[in-house]
Amino acid sequence: MKNWIVTCLAIVGLVATSGWAQQTADTDAFERQLFHRAHDALTEVIVADIFSPPVASRIYVYAHAAAYETLVLSQGGPYRSAAGQLPGLTPPPSLTLTGVHPALAATEALLVVGRSLVFSEKRLDDLAEKLWQQVGKQGYATQTITASRTVGRQMASHILAWAAGDQYKQTRSLRRYTPQKKPGAWLPTPPGYMAAVEPYWRRIRPLTLDSAAQYKLVAPPEFATTTDSRFYRSAREVRDVGNQLSPEQRLIANYWDCNPFYLNTQGHMNFASKKLSPGGHWLAIAGQVARQSGADLLKTSTAYFLTAVALFDGFIGCWDDKYRYNVIRPETYINAHIDESWKPVLQTPPFPEYPSGHSVISTASAVVLTHLFGPNRAFTDxxxxxxGLPPRRFTSFHQAAAEAAVSRLYGGIHYREAIENGQKQGQQVGNQVVRKLQLVALPAKK
Incomplete structure (x- = not known):
């Protein structure tokens, strides 16, 4: 009889333990999904508000800094705070963590920071409210949700105070950029002939770079119009490649277009198509790989945050060189000196050509994601x-980055030198992020 009772109790205990484990697994899965959906909600608003790629990177980096710092403060483990590692970022003031659920607090921190940096606050509020309604249906105690969101808002305030010192506000009041009137200098391009985007971005405080010019590139080929010059040959290559694209090359060009403001022109009517920014695309990749690899919430947050830092610093270094060298776009040069009727596959972005921003930020993102997930992490994007474009399969982050880089040649908006040197700068930026921002503590050597 005694043995029978012991056996029954053991079975009951096993069932209870199994049920608890399943409940815990379900909760973890829900919280990871909640976090991804919060990021997606922020991206939806960034796209709707048509932020330029550099400005979008700023929104992402501070939102994910808030989320990451909240999780580390609540959970810790092998992960370390970025406070003291990034300029001006200090530990948050004492926060009451009693009854706080880390995932809920981090989600609130991300959304509150994002809301403070976008234009369409109401739109993000509405998306956030839908997320919190789902949280309420998951059985979390009301006091837990309240305490968690309070801590999230407190962390958001801390991060926003840090963000306020990065010179962004000051650059908003600088005078409008005037294109230089000299041979070889960048000029606005059709169809919109839009003003130069973020000509003063070099003044923004970098996070891991010593300065915007830390990885200053070698000068591009000297401007020339003679047919035997290097510059002319580079431009002719862009024209020739664009005229002979295979269906796969055309698909690659469009896949990595990532133009936040594509201007459609039909007769006298103009309207914009809003799309994801290049940085938004790489953060989407970070999120997809986190899902596909089964990463826990802290590793997921680390992937978003490190990628966002690489994007942010990558744009600062890239934009510094863009306006230093101020290179004419292929479309302008080819129409003036090679073929006046030629048009690129992609719409030319409104800023100088050298280096290729896609090459810089894609390579930098690939470096940090490889650091986190390994060199042979295959994924579907x-x-x-x-x-309207199909998924693409990649064997590694660097393969994806290389395709993103060459897509700008296929698209007709960059010379080869801008692509290859941009990749070099991106590698340097990515290495710097990994070296300077050590979020995951390495095991002690024996």
């Missing part, structure tokens, strides 16, 4: 499916 479905980022462009909402824009």
């Amino acid at each position: 479905s980022t462009e499916v909402p824009y």
